[in-house]
Amino acid sequence: MRSAVEPGVATARAVVYRFLARCFSFPDVELVKLFDGESLTECLDGWRTLGLDVTSEAAEITAWLRSAGSEAALQELQLEYTRLFVNAYPRIPAPPYSSVYLGEDRLVWGQSTARAAKLYEAAGLHMAEDFAEIPDHIAAEMEFASYLIVEQRRKRDDSSDSVSDLAAIEDEFLNQHLFQWAPAFFGRVAECSRVPFYRLMAEKAHLLIEWDVRHISGT
Amino acid sequence: MEITRREFLKGAGASTAGLIALPSILEGKLSAFARASGERPIVWEKTLYQCCGVCASECGTICYVRDGHIQWIEGNPADRLGGYGKACVKGASAMRHLYDPDRLKSPLKRTNPKKGKDENPGWVKISWEEAFATIGEKFNEAINNHGPESVVIFSRPDDPCTRLQKAIATPNQVQHGDVCYTPAHFAWRVMATGGGRPYTMDMENAKYIMGFGWDMPGKSKLCQLIPFMKAKEKGAKVVIFDPRMSLTAHMADEWIPIKAGTDLAVLLAMINYVIQEDLYDKEYVDNYTYGFAELKNHVSQYTADWAADISDVPADVIRRIAREFATTKPALLATHKRDAGGPNWGNSFPTAQAQIILKALVGGIERKGGFFLPRRFSQPSVDSFAPATFPEMKEKRRVDGQHLFPLANAARTGSFGHIAQGILSEDPYPVRVGIMRKYNLLAFPNPDTIVEAIKKLDFFVVVDIMPSESCQMADIVLPDMYFLEGSGYTNRTRNALWPMLLLREGVGALWDNKSWSAIVNGILDALVKSEFKVDWTGYRDACLESAGTSMAEMRANKGIHERKQDLVGRTEFNTPSKKIELYSSILEREGYDPLPAWHEPYTMPSAEYPYRIVVNHLPWLVHTGMSNDPVLVEMQPENFLHMHPDMAAEIGVGEGEYVVVDSQNGKSIKLRAHITRGIRRDTVMTEHAFGQWSRGWSVAHGRGSNDGDLLPERRLEDSLRIKSYLPCHSAAILDTCVNVRKA
Numbered sequence: 001m002r003s004a005v006e007p008g009v010a011t012a013r014a015v016v017y018r019f020l021a022r023c024f025s026f027p028d029v030e031l032v033k034l035f036d037g038e039s040l041t042e043c044l045d046g047w048r049t050l051g052l053d054v055t056s057e058a059a060e061i062t063a064w065l066r067s068a069g070s071e072a073a074l075q076e077l078q079l080e081y082t083r084l085f086v087n088a089y090p091r092i093p094a095p096p097y098s099s100v101y102l103g104e105d106r107l108v109w110g111q112s113t114a115r116a117a118k119l120y121e122a123a124g125l126h127m128a129e130d131f132a133e134i135p136d137h138i139a140a141e142m143e144f145a146s147y148l149i150v151e152q153r154r155k156r157d158d159s160s161d162s163v164s165d166l167a168a169i170e171d172e173f174l175n176q177h178l179f180q181w182a183p184a185f186f187g188r189v190a191e192c193s194r195v196p197f198y199r200l201m202a203e204k205a206h207l208l209i210e211w212d213v214r215h216i217s218g219t
Numbered sequence: 220m221e222i223t224r225r226e227f228l229k230g231a232g233a234s235t236a237g238l239i240a241l242p243s244i245l246e247g248k249l250s251a252f253a254r255a256s257g258e259r260p261i262v263w264e265k266t267l268y269q270c271c272g273v274c275a276s277e278c279g280t281i282c283y284v285r286d287g288h289i290q291w292i293e294g295n296p297a298d299r300l301g302g303y304g305k306a307c308v309k310g311a312s313a314m315r316h317l318y319d320p321d322r323l324k325s326p327l328k329r330t331n332p333k334k335g336k337d338e339n340p341g342w343v344k345i346s347w348e349e350a351f352a353t354i355g356e357k358f359n360e361a362i363n364n365h366g367p368e369s370v371v372i373f374s375r376p377d378d379p380c381t382r383l384q385k386a387i388a389t390p391n392q393v394q395h396g397d398v399c400y401t402p403a404h405f406a407w408r409v410m411a412t413g414g415g416r417p418y419t420m421d422m423e424n425a426k427y428i429m430g431f432g433w434d435m436p437g438k439s440k441l442c443q444l445i446p447f448m449k450a451k452e453k454g455a456k457v458v459i460f461d462p463r464m465s466l467t468a469h470m471a472d473e474w475i476p477i478k479a480g481t482d483l484a485v486l487l488a489m490i491n492y493v494i495q496e497d498l499y500d501k502e503y504v505d506n507y508t509y510g511f512a513e514l515k516n517h518v519s520q521y522t523a524d525w526a527a528d529i530s531d532v533p534a535d536v537i538r539r540i541a542r543e544f545a546t547t548k549p550a551l552l553a554t555h556k557r558d559a560g561g562p563n564w565g566n567s568f569p570t571a572q573a574q575i576i577l578k579a580l581v582g583g584i585e586r587k588g589g590f591f592l593p594r595r596f597s598q599p600s601v602d603s604f605a606p607a608t609f610p611e612m613k614e615k616r617r618v619d620g621q622h623l624f625p626l627a628n629a630a631r632t633g634s635f636g637h638i639a640q641g642i643l644s645e646d647p648y649p650v651r652v653g654i655m656r657k658y659n660l661l662a663f664p665n666p667d668t669i670v671e672a673i674k675k676l677d678f679f680v681v682v683d684i685m686p687s688e689s690c691q692m693a694d695i696v697l698p699d700m701y702f703l704e705g706s707g708y709t710n711r712t713r714n715a716l717w718p719m720l721l722l723r724e725g726v727g728a729l730w731d732n733k734s735w736s737a738i739v740n741g742i743l744d745a746l747v748k749s750e751f752k753v754d755w756t757g758y759r760d761a762c763l764e765s766a767g768t769s770m771a772e773m774r775a776n777k778g779i780h781e782r783k784q785d786l787v788g789r790t791e792f793n794t795p796s797k798k799i800e801l802y803s804s805i806l807e808r809e810g811y812d813p814l815p816a817w818h819e820p821y822t823m824p825s826a827e828y829p830y831r832i833v834v835n836h837l838p839w840l841v842h843t844g845m846s847n848d849p850v851l852v853e854m855q856p857e858n859f860l861h862m863h864p865d866m867a868a869e870i871g872v873g874e875g876e877y878v879v880v881d882s883q884n885g886k887s888i889k890l891r892a893h894i895t896r897g898i899r900r901d902t903v904m905t906e907h908a909f910g911q912w913s914r915g916w917s918v919a920h921g922r923g924s925n926d927g928d929l930l931p932e933r934r935l936e937d938s939l940r941i942k943s944y945l946p947c948h949s950a951a952i953l954d955t956c957v958n959v960r961k962a
Contacts, residue, residue: 011241011242011245014245015242015244015245018244018245019244021250021251022244025250026344034244038243039242039243039244042242042243042244043242043244045242046242075343078343078344079330079341079342079343081344082327082342082343082344083342086324086325086327086342086344087321087323087324087325087327087342087344087686087696087915088342088915089339089340089342089686089691089913089914089915090914090915090917090920091321091914091915091916091917092320092321095320097320100320105315105849105850106320106849107315107318107319107320108318108319108320108729109287109288109318109729110288110318111286113287113288114263114286114287114288117261117287118263120252121261124254125249125252125253125254126252126253126254126255126256126258126259126260126261127251127252127253127258127259127260127261128249128250128251128252128253128258128259129253129258129259131250131251131252131259132324132325132728132730132731133251133730134729134730135261135287137251139250139251140250140251140252143249143250143251143252144251144252146245147249147252150241150245
């Protein structure tokens with residue numbers, strides 16, 4: 001169970017999932033700040049704790065942001081995000097929804113979406129009004145993974161009984177859901193991205209999932 | 220409700236020590252989630268009542284939401300006028316359109332200034348605020364510098380569109396009438412209804428059903444297919460005139476393979492025969508029609524032998540069927556909008572007139588087994604609900620030239636056939652900016668010209684659901700709501716044998732998309748014309764209240780509110796004489812031919828272009844609307860050129876081999892041959908809704924060829940040339956001839 005993972009590692013996982021949730025949300029000034037601000041060190045520490053060093057990749061991105069200028073870089077990221085995940089000619093290469101990978105018909109809002117959304121509700125969360133997306137959007141799922149880890153830590157500090165419920169939710173969410181489609185999704189992003197940012201982040205996200213599968217899956 | 224670190228700390232009480240060390244990235248508010256339910260709730264299980272919006276048949280359906288999404292759709296048995304408890308292949312497939320990952324999800328801005336069929340627009344997602352602000356700025360710039368007429372709105376004249384048009388005060392609200400229904404619509408308007416064509420037939424009670432190119436049962440239109448099958452079960456005889464064996468012709472007792480474009484000749488001969496042989500309904504004609512004597516005198520020239528030469532239908536067949544039709548009661552001459560009296564040929568308007576006359580001669584309008592004007596709930600107008608003083612529309616001339624047809628202009632039918640030329644030639648004046656809702660550029664005759672016209676505009680906005688060909692040309696794309704997302708009601712017009720409202724309950728917007736009415740309000744704000752905005756929900760509720768119901772009550776009544784009543788035939792019609800005007804006094808007054816006379820189509824086969832071409836719409840598609848459905852597309856992945864075996868032998872082509880079709884308009888397309896005895900040997904047929912070039916369609920892109928490429932652009936000058944028998948512009952979409960050769 002989760003208790004097998006020591007607290008420092010658990011927090012590192014939470015940080016890395018949250019970091020990736022930001023990276024796979026529509027790019028805004030907060031994303032630029034993430035790569036060119038104080039919190040980056042904490043995030044890099046998180047990766048490092050898992051033995052997944054992204055320092056050089058992050059440095060490459062930060063350097064690019066500085067040389068291109070944050071406004072131009074942001075425009076480029078928004079353009080590529082739209083092309084990869086929103087609407088494009090030709091079609092978006094990497095729809096960021098689980099059901100497109102796990103369902104039979106390449107449709108959104110399938111059974112896998114329902115599985116994720118039910119787990120959100122079981123964990124006491126609802127979709128936010130201003131999150132105008134399908135519940136199984138990759139950014140929501142990465143954020144949810146992070147939230148589950150933080151909540152378990154908080155409840156453990158509270159000596160709350162519901163820790164085991166959250167652990168069970170995390171087990172099901174990761175093993176039965178996220179791990180089933182995220183590798184295919186990140187693989188497609190890494191393959192199709194035309195800017196280094198999404199390629200690098202997708203490659204690293206792929207490594208995180210692999211790490212998680214190795215360390216978390218089946219425990 | 221946001222969840223912050225502070226909240227964690229508060230909730231955690233004394234044992235917060237461990238949390239102090241939480242990295243700052245974990246402190247912030249969650250983006251996707253909230254603690255409180257109800258912000259963007261997921262409805263896990265619900266039965267939603269809907270009025271199907273896939274085609275215009277208005278079938279009541281029930282959508283079953285299970286596990287948070289619509290899993291299947293059935294007909295609503297409480298709807299006794301639409302699907303009669305059934306859903307057709309299209310209606311039952313609608314959820315795959317709803318959940319198509321290709322759908323437009325957010326406002327988009329073009330970053331590639333170059334526009335064209337092969338240009339990637341380079342979309343970037345933007346906020347609604349930015350989209351509206353840009354539209355407001357560009358539209359106001361055009362209005363202030365070039366007048367409100369420099370704005371063109373491509374949309375059906377629904378309430379939000381009309382409000383937008385009046386607020387801007389542009390005459391240029393252009394819809395698709397001339398490629399869809401204008402002649403039929405307009406003939407009904409001047410001869411009987413004062414409004415549009417009635418979509419309502421008491422088919423179930425007809426004993427004899429005749430149609431000219433009418434194929435509604437073959438289009439899986441349940442509101443016509445089901446009564447058609449009931450009538451057949453009760454023994455009705457069905458006779459279909461069509462150059463090819465349509466699905467309806469296949470189900471008919473007799474298929475008469477008439478020469479394309481000559482229906483008018485047979486109709487005129489039948490009218491003459493029914494009168495000469497005294498077979499018409501004298502009581503009905505005396506009491507409810509106007510101009511019989513003029514008609515009788517006028518049609519005496521049109522004999523069955525004369526029509527046989529033109530139509531290739533033997534004279535004895537014309538006489539026999541005319542006799543059967545007039546003596547089997549009730550007899551129904553079934554028509555809709557794109558059959559022989561639709562905008563297909565240069566002679567379609569007199570064809571539509573002749574069809575109404577033949578119906579009237581047998582007492583087939585407002586009588587059992589015949590046509591009925593729709594019985595509807597009346598409702599308050601938007602302008603009475605939200606009164607406003609609109610700016611004066613100073614410029615009356617329109618870029619699509621519709622002002623040259625004053626009668627049609629009042630009916631707001633619009634011209635897709637001419638608008639491209641109007642924009643390109645800047646006649647009568649230049650237009651600068653445009654907005655298009657729910658129209659595909661492939662719906663325009665010769666779509667290459669409209670592509671060039673759109674390129675000429677300074678700024679072009681598209682409101683749509685899918686990344687269509689139109690979107691590919693847009694500067695800003697606004698994502699509309701699919702009918703399964705929105706809520707409201709429909710006041711039935713199709714098959715409205717009694718007044719009926721149908722509830723529409725949606726699943727809510729899947730993404731950052733908005734309803735058309737909300738989009739219009741947003742644009743009005745951006746134009747600094749907020750005083751013209753409408754509280755659309757309030758208006759909806761006011762309309763329901765005036766009909767004596769509410770959304771909640773309709774839900775309790777299985778999604779239907781109706782006022783059942785016996786079908787009592789009208790004794791007065793909406794014309795100057797209050798009768799069905801066989802001889803139209805309105806047309807006479809305005810200088811048009813009041814009676815239908817024989818005219819050839821615009822084009823006739825020649826040695827160079829020896830074949831006629833007709834177009835079929837497949838029963839599982841609605842134009843390009845369903846063509847991105849991976850399941851439906853498997854039913855026929857590409858379109859074919861259907862031809863008679865004799866013709867195939869003549870040009871030396873075998874089944875499945877490629878042929879090139881050359882059109883008189885100079886364009887050619889390539890199709891595979893399908894050889895069938897179900898078509899005349901001088902006519903070819905292909906299916907519509909193929910050849911989509913927008914690469915935004917991941918399934919539909921690149922399949923088959925677009926029939927529209929072959930079809931002529933019947934511009935204003937064409938319509939004006941035959942103005943004496945065409946009081947409305949008609950694109951005459953089939954009026955061309957082709958050559959076919961082996962590829």
